[in-house]
Amino acid sequence: MESKLLINNLGSMKVTITPAQHKTLTHLPKRPPVDLAFTDLTYKVQEGRKSNVKTILKSVSGRLRSGELTAIMGPSGAGKSTLLNILTGYKTSGMEGSITVNGMERNLSSFRKLSCYIMQDNQLHGNLTVEEAMKVATSLKLPSATTKEDKEEVIQEILETLGLSEHLKTMTSNLSGGQKKRLSIALELVNNPPIMFFDEPTSGLDSSSCFQCISLLKTLARGGRTIICTIHQPSARLFEMFDHLYTLADGQCVYQGSTGRLVEWLGSLSLQCPSYHNPASFIIEVSCGEYGDNTSKLVRAIDNGKNDIRNGAPFPKMANYNNQKDLEMSLKSEWNKNDASQIQEKFGDIPNGANGTNGTNGTNLQNGLLQFAANEISKGKAEPLVVQMDTEKQDNAEVALLGTEASPRRYATSEGKQFWVVLKRTLLFSRRDWTLMYLRLFAHILVGLLIGALYYDIGNDGSKVLSNLGFLFFNMLFLMYTSMTITILSFPLEMPVLVKEHFNRWYSLRSYYLAITVSDIPFQAIFCIIYVVIVYLLTSQPLEWFRFSMFLSSCLLISFVAQSVGLVVGAAMNVQNGVFLAPVMSVPFLLFSGFFVSFNAIPVYLRWITYISYIRYGFEGTALATYSFNRTNLACHQAYCHFKKPETTLEELDMTDADFTLDIAALCLIFLLLRISAFLFLRWKLRSTR
Numbered sequence: 001m002e003s004k005l006l007i008n009n010l011g012s013m014k015v016t017i018t019p020a021q022h023k024t025l026t027h028l029p030k031r032p033p034v035d036l037a038f039t040d041l042t043y044k045v046q047e048g049r050k051s052n053v054k055t056i057l058k059s060v061s062g063r064l065r066s067g068e069l070t071a072i073m074g075p076s077g078a079g080k081s082t083l084l085n086i087l088t089g090y091k092t093s094g095m096e097g098s099i100t101v102n103g104m105e106r107n108l109s110s111f112r113k114l115s116c117y118i119m120q121d122n123q124l125h126g127n128l129t130v131e132e133a134m135k136v137a138t139s140l141k142l143p144s145a146t147t148k149e150d151k152e153e154v155i156q157e158i159l160e161t162l163g164l165s166e167h168l169k170t171m172t173s174n175l176s177g178g179q180k181k182r183l184s185i186a187l188e189l190v191n192n193p194p195i196m197f198f199d200e201p202t203s204g205l206d207s208s209s210c211f212q213c214i215s216l217l218k219t220l221a222r223g224g225r226t227i228i229c230t231i232h233q234p235s236a237r238l239f240e241m242f243d244h245l246y247t248l249a250d251g252q253c254v255y256q257g258s259t260g261r262l263v264e265w266l267g268s269l270s271l272q273c274p275s276y277h278n279p280a281s282f283i284i285e286v287s288c289g290e291y292g293d294n295t296s297k298l299v300r301a302i303d304n305g306k307n308d309i310r311n312g313a314p315f316p317k318m319a320n321y322n323n324q325k326d327l328e329m330s331l332k333s334e335w336n337k338n339d340a341s342q343i344q345e346k347f348g349d350i351p352n353g354a355n356g357t358n359g360t361n362g363t364n365l366q367n368g369l370l371q372f373a374a375n376e377i378s379k380g381k382a383e384p385l386v387v388q389m390d391t392e393k394q395d396n397a398e399v400a401l402l403g404t405e406a407s408p409r410r411y412a413t414s415e416g417k418q419f420w421v422v423l424k425r426t427l428l429f430s431r432r433d434w435t436l437m438y439l440r441l442f443a444h445i446l447v448g449l450l451i452g453a454l455y456y457d458i459g460n461d462g463s464k465v466l467s468n469l470g471f472l473f474f475n476m477l478f479l480m481y482t483s484m485t486i487t488i489l490s491f492p493l494e495m496p497v498l499v500k501e502h503f504n505r506w507y508s509l510r511s512y513y514l515a516i517t518v519s520d521i522p523f524q525a526i527f528c529i530i531y532v533v534i535v536y537l538l539t540s541q542p543l544e545w546f547r548f549s550m551f552l553s554s555c556l557l558i559s560f561v562a563q564s565v566g567l568v569v570g571a572a573m574n575v576q577n578g579v580f581l582a583p584v585m586s587v588p589f590l591l592f593s594g595f596f597v598s599f600n601a602i603p604v605y606l607r608w609i610t611y612i613s614y615i616r617y618g619f620e621g622t623a624l625a626t627y628s629f630n631r632t633n634l635a636c637h638q639a640y641c642h643f644k645k646p647e648t649t650l651e652e653l654d655m656t657d658a659d660f661t662l663d664i665a666a667l668c669l670i671f672l673l674l675r676i677s678a679f680l681f682l683r684w685k686l687r688s689t690r
């Protein structure tokens with residue numbers, strides 16, 4: 001730590017040494033400290049057939065404290081990510097055991113407001129600058145009442161603390177790996193969550209960036225937060241920076257306690273860490289069985305996480321348990337004692353009557369103690385030992401209450417505000433995304449000109465009606481594929497960011513979905529209008545406003561419906577499957593569009609497909625706009641033109657009784673149904689990824 005020398009020359013020379021302060025985040029909302037404990041946590045998954053159940057976490061316990069930087073370590077496949085996913089609340093099904101927050105049973109909804117989960121791959125939008133990303137985070141994560149100036153102060157302070165203030169205008173995609181990691185942390189730090197979970201924060205970073213990253217986490221922990229991260233195998237230098245270590249091997253806890261006491265503890269179990277050997281590597285090697293099968297011995301010694309090796313405290317006694325039942329009984333009583341001492345430590349002396357000796361389970365005991373502590377504080381009896389502790393006590397009691405009361409608001413801002421912020425962000429992406437914007441625009445203009453040249457001036461030619469019908473059908477095909485494929489390709493890429501931001505309570509799925517649904521409609525509409533104007537004029541379709549508007553509205557609706565199909569497919573499956581399945585699934589709709597086979601020629605048992613074929617409604621709409629509504633006879637430059645009369649064309653297509661309004665209504669209905677289905681698929685996908 002740096003030291004500042006202040007030399008006072010008044011009177012005799014006096015030297016005052018003032019330690020330089022840790023960088024503190026003074027503008028962040030104040031949050032209470034939160035301790036997290038889990039007891040007998042078991043996690044099972046079903047593999048293949050129903051009867052095949054795999055137990056990934058085997059009745060592990062542990063306690064993660066505020067103000068400490070905790071590392072969850074273990075060999076590959078030990079269950080680190082699984083444990084982290086359960087503690088964050090990311091995974092909830094298949095779990096047994098209890099998780100408590102400041103001694104109270106965890107209420108997941110409240111807990112998620114107090115915590116954030118920074119996943120391994122920095123899920124960031126590459127098309128935003130650091131400043132823009134931070135502005136979005138503050139707009140969504142800070143209450144709407146926060147002034148613009150306060151939000152800017154928060155951004156400035158966080159970026160300065162995290163060493164990103166020089167990169168305000170840098171695009172996220174251009175940041176280095178370490179800077180991306182820091183930006184991920186900065187985004188979540190905006191609302192100052194008291195618990196922060198990190199999955200492999202150092203993965204992909206060089207040693208210097210790893211050091212910076214862990215130093216940063218340590219600074220966050222020193223600010224009173226509970227910082228928990230999984231880490232593979234840190235260097236000895238990094239390892240020393242952690243306060244608390246939780247080690248897993250084969251789904252069981254083999255060590256829980258201070259990093260500084262690991263070697264000593266292992267030594268007491270006849271596992272001597274060789275001199276100059278990295279203790280982190282040693283515990284991993286021991287867990288992997290490189291020094292014999294020691295896992296069960298270690299699990300027993302640490303009581304599968306119920307013992308905690310703390311600095312300055314004696315090692316827990318190792319008992320020779322004869323059978324599993326004795327072991328369980330012993331673990332239970334030790335654990336309850338631990339809880340009592342923990343809360344006593346925080347809330348002062350507790351008389352015998354309240355220490356839960358009559359309590360039958362840990363939660364009742366904890367509730368009793370906590371209630372007692374809160375009462376004592378409110379009565380003013382429980383005087384704090386140190387003034388600073390007082391706030392901590394009250395804060396902790398407040399958090400405990402959060403656990404039991406239904407939270408009035410899930411998100412910091414209203415859904416309207418969330419919609420607006422996400423919409424603005426999506427519009428910004430679209431503006432910057434070359435593929436999404438300029439390539440699409442270019443494609444619509446180019447194909448429009450090509451089609452215009454191919455079918456040039458055929459619209460009023462009685463001898464080229466069949467070609468004109470081909471042109472009408474091609475319009476449907478082109479508009480369908482362009483709007484569908486772009487969504488299938490772009491939407492799944494959004495998923496990881498959506499998962500992260502939605503999980504960390506930035507916005508509701510409803511606001512997000514509405515925003516992305518609305519955001520692309522103007523662009524799609526503009527591209528479609530440009531295309532239709534080009535082809536309509538070049539192919540000499542009837543120059544009447546009402547026909548043009550009918551033609552355009554059918555084309556617009558087709559592209560919106562196809563875009564919705566893209567959303568459904570993009571929400572339901574990955575890009576590979578979507579790119580194959582969506583065009584394949586469209587084939588029946590194209591076949592039954594009325595262009596290849598007229599309605600009366602279709603076998604009765606297959607006619608239902610025409611009713612769900614949106615291409616049919618679009619094709620029929622454009623055909624009616626072109627040939628219906630008393631259109632005058634077409635020009636004929638040959639001896640005989642069979643389709644000179646527009647009615648003949650409509651008769652040929654079985655469209656004499658067709659109703660344009662019905663076509664538009666059907667397209668609107670399909671559009672609505674698809675948009676609702678896409679939302680439901682998206683919700684299902686978000687749930688199933690967890």
Ligand SMILES: Nc1ncnc2c1ncn2[C@@H]1O[C@H](COP(=O)(O)OP(=O)(O)OP(=O)(O)O)[C@@H](O)[C@H]1O
Nearest residue numbers: 045047054056074075076077078079080081082083
């Ligand atoms: N859904 C699942 N179905 C079957 N097995 C699973 C499932 N999820 C996790 N596992 C298994 O559980 C074990 C623990 O997985 P987990 O990802 O938690 O390990 P880890 O310690 O994080 O490993 P690594 O360090 O390699 O990332 C692994 O053996 C993994 O194969």
